[in-house]
Amino acid sequence: MPAEHRPAWQRLLAAVTLIAGLGVLAVALFIWSGVYPVGADREHLGITTWLLTQVRERSVATYSSTVEVRPVHDPDMARLGAAHFEGGCVPCHARPGEPVNAIVSGMLPPPPDLAAALAKREALEEIFWIVMNGLKYTGMPAWPSQLRNDEVWAVTAFLDRLRETGPAGMNAYPSMAGIDRLENPPPGGRPAAEARQPLTECRRCHDDSGLPTLSALVPNLAGQSETYLRRALHEYFGRRRPSGIMQPVAGALSSAGMERLAAYYAALPPPPAAAVDAKAQERLRGQDLARRGDPDRDVPPCLACHGDGRAPSFPSLAGQHASYLLSQLELWQRGGRASTAHGRIMASVARRLTARQMRDAAAFFSSEERQPLGGRATAAGGQP
């Protein structure tokens, strides 16, 4: 049938198909020709920037809408978040109020001044979501450990503070991030040469002789057995123990550095126990659980594995911060920290505990004196 005798709809269809085919061909030619400049030295076209921004903002809004917001007004969370920010985010975003370095400013898009960017972001869940998931095609990385989100909430708590005060209100940043704790190094010098980079300055976060931890969410290391500390560092290094904060730190250490650091912290005098406060009831219930367990729920006594006669590769809980102990028990209950042999032993215990029992145990152990294994840990010669 000649074309002029075809029905109108058929002619229209043929025209549309032809135009669409030419369009695809033009796009294919454009891509093949390589004329679009992908160099980061030149800005995108205005239309491209607009399009990318719309896609990013719509996507962040959609995916963050299911995030359950946690309370973030907790100074321990904000300090831990600031300390991680210093090691993990400052290389790109710079410290609050300072310009980004010249290399990073050549990125496209460049890492934004966060105080200014966050002032425009009202929803806390969006900030959390970006830090947890990162942003494709921008260089903004996803959180190193996707198995837990409590650490990301700590960073969000810090960003929330930054958003509220702006960089001008960030005079407290050096003390929040633990930078001013580096001014008086411990007697006998720093623990190991490896621990002198912003990322791996252990002393910014952890305890040292006469120095408490930066935050109650950071564990006390002093007087913990050398075998346990060495194992923990190797597990972070091998990304078997989940932590977006400690994995990058351990990842920057050598084996010899880990040996030296484990020996250094094991030899420090144990931290003082928390004062016994008004939570006496909690503490007494915790003591009972630690000594007798809970036969009804098939929970063994904690002290069977964490007491003075414990295996050198098992941690002491005495003198540990209640908040840290609780954060680890909650992590096990959500299924984290169970990808190592030791982690699985504890997972089977943690799963059976009630929320109240976890709080009780944390209150009890934090107010106990830590007894170092002393000779035993060293005599065991690092048997895992």
Ligand code: HEC
């Ligand atoms: C390798 C460099 C790099 C590192 C490291 C990095 N970021 Fe980013 N970040 C970026 C870039 C680039 C963007 C801009 C993305 C854009 O404009 O679409 C960004 C964007 C963001 C945003 C979104 C700002 C907004 O509202 O538009 C937040 C929040 C953020 N980063 C937080 C962090 C935190 C917290 C860390 C540390 C845990 C971190 N970033 C580490 C490069 C980095």
Ligand code: HEC
């Ligand atoms: C930015 C803060 C920060 C820095 C810096 C830091 N840590 Fe940690 N560290 C933490 C936090 C938070 C945890 C708890 C992580 C978890 O939940 O598994 C931790 C856990 C640990 C543990 C496991 C303790 C336990 O009871 O299970 C060891 C060992 C450790 N850190 C050693 C080090 C050493 C050695 C350095 C220096 C090379 C260092 N850390 C630097 C914050 C930090």
Ligand code: HEC
């Ligand atoms: C059968 C032995 C066993 C019993 C019983 C046990 N634990 Fe554990 N627990 C472990 C092991 C092993 C680890 C080390 C896990 C790892 O390294 O990942 C551990 C680790 C922990 C940690 C993390 C400490 C740190 O520094 O990160 C907490 C908190 C804890 N246990 C609490 C308890 C409580 C509370 C009880 C009693 C209700 C209990 N445990 C009973 C074996 C046990």
